[in-house]
Amino acid sequence: MGNKAVILLSGGLDSTTCLAIAKHQGFDLNALTFNYGQRHDFELKSAQKIVDHFQIKNHSVVNIDLAQFGGSALTDEIDVPKNRSEFEMTDIPVTYVPARNTVFLSLAIAWAETLNAFDIFIGVNALDYSGYPDCRPEYIAAFEKTANLATKAGVSGQNFKIHTPLINMKKSEIILNGLELNVDYSLTSSCYDPLKNGAACGDCDACILRLKGFQEADALDPLSYQKS
Amino acid sequence: MGNKAVILLSGGLDSTTCLAIAKHQGFDLNALTFNYGQRHDFELKSAQKIVDHFQIKNHSVVNIDLAQFGGSALTDEIDVPKNRSEFEMTDIPVTYVPARNTVFLSLAIAWAETLNAFDIFIGVNALDYSGYPDCRPEYIAAFEKTANLATKAGVSGQNFKIHTPLINMKKSEIILNGLELNVDYSLTSSCYDPLKNGAACGDCDACILRLKGFQEADALDPLSYQKS
Numbered sequence: 001m002g003n004k005a006v007i008l009l010s011g012g013l014d015s016t017t018c019l020a021i022a023k024h025q026g027f028d029l030n031a032l033t034f035n036y037g038q039r040h041d042f043e044l045k046s047a048q049k050i051v052d053h054f055q056i057k058n059h060s061v062v063n064i065d066l067a068q069f070g071g072s073a074l075t076d077e078i079d080v081p082k083n084r085s086e087f088e089m090t091d092i093p094v095t096y097v098p099a100r101n102t103v104f105l106s107l108a109i110a111w112a113e114t115l116n117a118f119d120i121f122i123g124v125n126a127l128d129y130s131g132y133p134d135c136r137p138e139y140i141a142a143f144e145k146t147a148n149l150a151t152k153a154g155v156s157g158q159n160f161k162i163h164t165p166l167i168n169m170k171k172s173e174i175i176l177n178g179l180e181l182n183v184d185y186s187l188t189s190s191c192y193d194p195l196k197n198g199a200a201c202g203d204c205d206a207c208i209l210r211l212k213g214f215q216e217a218d219a220l221d222p223l224s225y226q227k228s
Numbered sequence: 229m230g231n232k233a234v235i236l237l238s239g240g241l242d243s244t245t246c247l248a249i250a251k252h253q254g255f256d257l258n259a260l261t262f263n264y265g266q267r268h269d270f271e272l273k274s275a276q277k278i279v280d281h282f283q284i285k286n287h288s289v290v291n292i293d294l295a296q297f298g299g300s301a302l303t304d305e306i307d308v309p310k311n312r313s314e315f316e317m318t319d320i321p322v323t324y325v326p327a328r329n330t331v332f333l334s335l336a337i338a339w340a341e342t343l344n345a346f347d348i349f350i351g352v353n354a355l356d357y358s359g360y361p362d363c364r365p366e367y368i369a370a371f372e373k374t375a376n377l378a379t380k381a382g383v384s385g386q387n388f389k390i391h392t393p394l395i396n397m398k399k400s401e402i403i404l405n406g407l408e409l410n411v412d413y414s415l416t417s418s419c420y421d422p423l424k425n426g427a428a429c430g431d432c433d434a435c436i437l438r439l440k441g442f443q444e445a446d447a448l449d450p451l452s453y454q455k456s
Contacts, residue, residue, distance in 0.1 A: 060296065060297075062292075062293065062296070063291070063293065064290075064292055064335075065290065065291065066338060068288065068290070069288075069338055069339045069342045097338075098337070098338040098339075098341035098342055098379060098380070099334055099335075099337045099338035099341060099375070099378055099379055100338070101378065102334040102337065102338075102374065102375070102378045102379075103331070103334040103335055103338055105334075106327055106330040106331040106333075106334040107292075107327075107331055109326070109327045109330065110294060110297055110325075110326040110327035110328070110330075110331055111297045111326075113326035113327060114297045114326055133377065133378060133379060133380060133382065133383045134377075134378040134379070136377065138377055139374070139377040139378055142370065142373050142374040142377050142378075143374050143378075145370050145374075146330065146367070146370040146371050146373075146374045147327070147330070149361065149362075149364065149366055149367040149370050150327055150329065150330045150361060150362040150367055150370075150371075151326060151327055151330075151361060151362070152326070152361060154361065155361045
């Protein structure tokens with residue numbers, strides 16, 4: 001068994017591919033999922049399916065109520081925008097959750113330190129989704145530096161490394177990488193505004209980027225979509 | 229009313245003094261307290277008393293289960309060390325909670341961003357408690373940089389500022405500052421291992437540093453102590 005790594009696993013396409021890459025690199029996987037007041041729990045169910053599929057023995061689901069702060073369409077009663085062009089997606093969208101990746105990475109290093117794990121994998125992507133400031137390489141570098149100043153592990157010289165294997169990939173490249181590693185994308189969930197039966201809406205930013213990615217990868221998205 | 233600020237308030241001597249300083253500087257106070265699986269809830273009760281005393285209208289108590297990760301005497305069934313000399317306290321103690329200040333500051337910027345607040349106050353102290361890596365100025369500077377790269381606020385040029393008014397003060401200076409601002413230290417709680425009746429143990433690192441601080445400040449600690 002390789003070194004322990006903590007993988008942030010939302011249940012989406014990106015984090016699942018990131019997990020498959022960490023596994024392929026030989027890491028001993030510890031999955032970390034957040035229940036942060038998302039408006040729907042399909043994501044959490046997907047994360048569980050992926051943990052089962054990859055036979056991950058150590059899965060931690062942390063409850064953290066970001067919804068109590070408000071300010072995001074993903075946790076609040078703000079409408080998820082639909083049918084936006086990719087040009088419009090370059091603005092910071094209303095689905096932005098304040099400081100989300102910083103909260104998630106902080107909890108990841110807290111858990112990692114107790115596990116003696118110093119490798120953290122997060123499936124952020126700066127290319128296809130430039131709207132979120134906490135997906136940029138300069139942000140990740142700053143967080144990694146902070147983590148090593150913050151912790152007993154960092155001070156002892158066991159430096160944390162934040163791995164972002166997807167950061168410079170297009171969505172289609174992420175999908176092609178995943179398919180090569182036999183990722184079953186029917187287990188994943190991406191839609192920001194799924195129907196009650198779990199079908200993806202096809203019109204939110206996440207669905208649009210996912211569908212375009214599969215199209216450019218010349219592959220079939222196994223999810224069912226049901227446009228309103 | 230001045231600019232909004234978020235104050236991390238544990239209910240201890242340091243965070244309460246920090247809050248009084250922020251008030252004295254004219255900020256509009258928003259208090260943030262964490263219920264993070266501490267072994268006792270005296271801290272939370274102290275925080276509530278302080279919020280009432282200062283008539284703070286906006287107080288957020290966030291539940292975040294750091295205890296599920298384990299690894300600390302403050303959240304776990306590890307014994308709190310007693311009667312240590314200050315020389316021994318320079319090591320990272322077992323009361324260290326992995327990445328605690330990073331988790332707390334991350335949630336502080338998440339809340340602050342939704343409030344349009346860009347000033348965060350945290351009562352960290354690098355002098356009297358050099359054991360915790362996440363109390364050092366270089367850590368705070370790295371976190372501030374990360375926060376400004378992470379957020380919509382930072383990207384828009386409304387830079388977060390992490391205020392650490394106590395960082396270079398001795399415990400006695402903190403107390404003298406607080407007394408000058410009429411802080412009622414009978415409302416605060418510092419002990420890592422209080423008795424069931426709420427009395428402080430007098431022997432843990434926090435009690436030893438607090439008592440020495442009052443002694444050096446030539447002031448009377450209004451708390452009751454009950455040595456075992």
